[in-house]
Amino acid sequence: MNEKLLVQIDSCDDCKKCIDVCPTYTVSEEDLFSPLARLKSAKQIFEGKKVSEKIVESMYNCPECARCDEVCPKHIKISEIIALARVELVERGFAPLEGHKKIINGIMEKGNSVNGDPENRLDWLPDAFEERESDTLLYLGCLPSYLVKETAKSSYLLLKAAGVDFRILADEGCCGVYLYDAGAIDQAREMFAENTRRFNDLGIKKIITPCAGCYRCFKRYYPELIEEADFEVLHVVEVLHELVKTGKLRFKTGDKVLTYHDPCRLGRKEGLYDEPRELLGACGYEIDELEENRAMGMCCGAGAGIRSIYRNLSMEIASNLLDEASETVVTSCPFCVFNMNYASRKKGKDTNVKYITEVLYEMCDLP
Template sequence: MSVFDLIDTPALLESTNQCIQCEACLEACCTSDTADGPSMNPMDRLTVINRTLKGYAPLPDEVKALYYCTECGRCDGTCPQEIPISQTIADGKVMMVSKGFGPLEKHENMIKGLFKNRNAVGKPAEERLDWIPDHLKQKVKFEEAEGDTLLYVGCLSSYMDKATAAASLEILMAAGEDVKLLRDEYCCGIYPYNAGKWEEAKAIFTDMAETFKQAGIKRIIVPCAGCHRAFSHYYPRLLEDFDIKVLHIAEVIKELLDAGRIALSPSTQSVTIHDACKMGRKYGLYDIPRELLKACGATLSELPENRDEALCCGSGSGVRSLDAPLSMKIAGKVLSTATEETLVSTCPFCIFNMNYTSRKTEAGKKAVHIATLVRSSMANA
C-alpha cells in the first residue's frame, strides 16, 4: 500500500464541498492579510484543494498558497460548517505531492539538507550535543544505559535555542529523573511530513522508531511543540504499533513540582505568556504553563488574544523557511500586543522566530521557554 493511500480522499472532498464561502475564517488566518498573492486564506485554500481533487491543475500561486498555511488551527474554531480546515489543508498538501504539484523547490532543498545533516537547520550533525552543560557531560546517560525515558531535544533546541535544551536536562537531572539522551539524535521528521512528502517522512519515522525500540524507550519527554506533535500524532498515523507515551517538558515539570522533587525560589518578575499553536489549540496545554509561571513567582500578563484564540507566531509548518519576512510580519503582531518585555512560550520555534523578529525590528522583547524560566527559579540554581 502506498503511503498516500492513508489520505481519506472522499473525506477530503466532502470537507471541501462543505465550504459555503462565508469568509468567516479569513479574519482568523494569520496569512490572509500579511502574505502577498492570491488564495492566501483558508477559504480559497479549500477551493484549490476541491478543484484539484476534481481534476483541475492548480496554478503555481495556488499551490504556494497551501504551503503558506502555518496550520495553526485558528480558523478551525470559526467555521460555521465545522470543517476541520487546518487538517484538510494539511492533507491537501499530501494530495498535491501525490499528483506531482508539490511541494515547493525550497522544500525539496530543505529535505535534501535534512537527510544530509540529520537535522532541519542545516548544522553539522556532530555538533548536535554541544548544548549539554559542561557540569553534566560526565553524568548524562545515553541510549545504551538502563531506563525507558528519553529526553528528545529536537533540532531547534539543539542548535538555535540551546538554553531550552540545557534547562530541560538540568531540571530533570536535578529532580533525579531517570532520563537518557541519544548520541545521534535524528530530526523527528516533521518537516517532510508537513510538506506532504510522506515517503520521506515515513523513512525518518521508521528509522527513529527502530532507534527507540533498540534503546528500550517507552516514554519521550520533549521541550519542542513540533516534536511533540510529530511523535504523538504523525508517527501513529504513518506507523503501525507506535504507542510510545509523549510528554511535553512542562507536563513533567508540573509532575515533579507536585511531587516535591524540585523546589522553586520565587522571584518577582512580569511576563507575558504566548500559547503556542501545537501545544495550545492542537493539544490543549493551557493551564500547566500558567501554573508553573505562578509557582515561579511571575506576575502573568495575557495577550489580548490567548488560549484557543491565540495568535500564531508565523513559523509553523515550514513557513519560516519559505518566507522569513512573512513569518516576521506575523510574529510582529504578537510582539506588538505583549505588554511585558519577556514572553514565555512552550515552543522553540515560536521563541526563535519571535526573538529574531524582535532583534530585526528592535521591538525590545525577548522570548524564553517555560523550562528556562523554571530553571532560573529553582532553589539550587
C-alpha cells in the same frame, strides 16, 4: 477523491468568519492566502484540476495554525484539509518545492533540519556525555540542539534536578516532522519507521521533548503512519507540572510580569493551556495575557515549514504578535522562541522571548 472530504469542503456556506482570524491573510491581505480561498483551492487540487503556482504557494505559506478551524461554524477542519492537499500536491509532482528539497536533503545528510554540524549536536550539554540506559528518552529536537540551546540545557538540568531517570542520544537525528508537513508522506513514513525501530531496539517506552513540533509528531503522526510506534509522549511542560505537583521540584518566588504565548501545536492542537501558566505561577510570576490567548492564541508564523520558504511572512506575523506583548514573552516551543526573537531583532523591538524552562531553571530551588 475522498467523499467525506468533499462533503466537508462543500458544507462551507461562505460565511467568511475564518478570514478575519487568519494570520497570513491579515499580513498579506491577499485573498488567495485566506482559509476560505485555500479550502476552494484544495477542492481543485483534489479534483485533479489545473493548479497555478500561486495556489501552490497558498497551500505552503499556511502555518497550519488552526485558528480558522476554531471559528468555523460548520466545523470544517480547514488546516487538516490544507495538510492533505499538500500530500496531493506532492503526489501530482508540484511539490516538495525547491526550498523544501534543500531542507530535506539536509535532514537526510546531517540528521537535522537546521543545517547543523552533527559533531556539534551536544554543544549545549553542561556535563560530559554519558552513555546510559533508560526507558525514558529526552528527545531535544533540532532547534534546541543547534539554534535555541538554552531550551535543551535548561530542560535537561531541570529534569536532572528533579531526579528524573532519562537518557539522551548523542546522534539523536530528526523526528521528521518537516517531511510530514511538506506533504512528503512516503519519506516521512520511512524516517518515522527508522526512528521507531531504533527507539524500540533501545527499549524506549517514554519520550519527553521540549519541542512542540517533535511532540505533536511523535504523539500523533508516528502512530498514524507506524503501527509499532506506541511510546508514551510527553511535553517537558507536562512532566515538570507533575513534578511540582508532587513536590519533587520547587521554585523560588519572583515578581516579574510576563506574557505567555500559546504555541499552536501545544495549545489549540493539544489543549495544554493551564500547565505552563501554573508553572510560571509557581515562580510567583504574573501573566500579562495577550488579548487573544488559549484557544484563540495568535500563531507565531513559523510552523508547518513556512519559515523555511516564506521567511518575511513568518516574521511579519510574529512582529504583529509582539506588538501586544510585554517586554518578556515566554513560550513552550523553541521554534516560536526562534522566530519571535528573529522578528524582534529585525524590527528593532525590545522584546525578549524565552523558552519556558529557561525561566523556570533560573527560579529552581536547587538543593
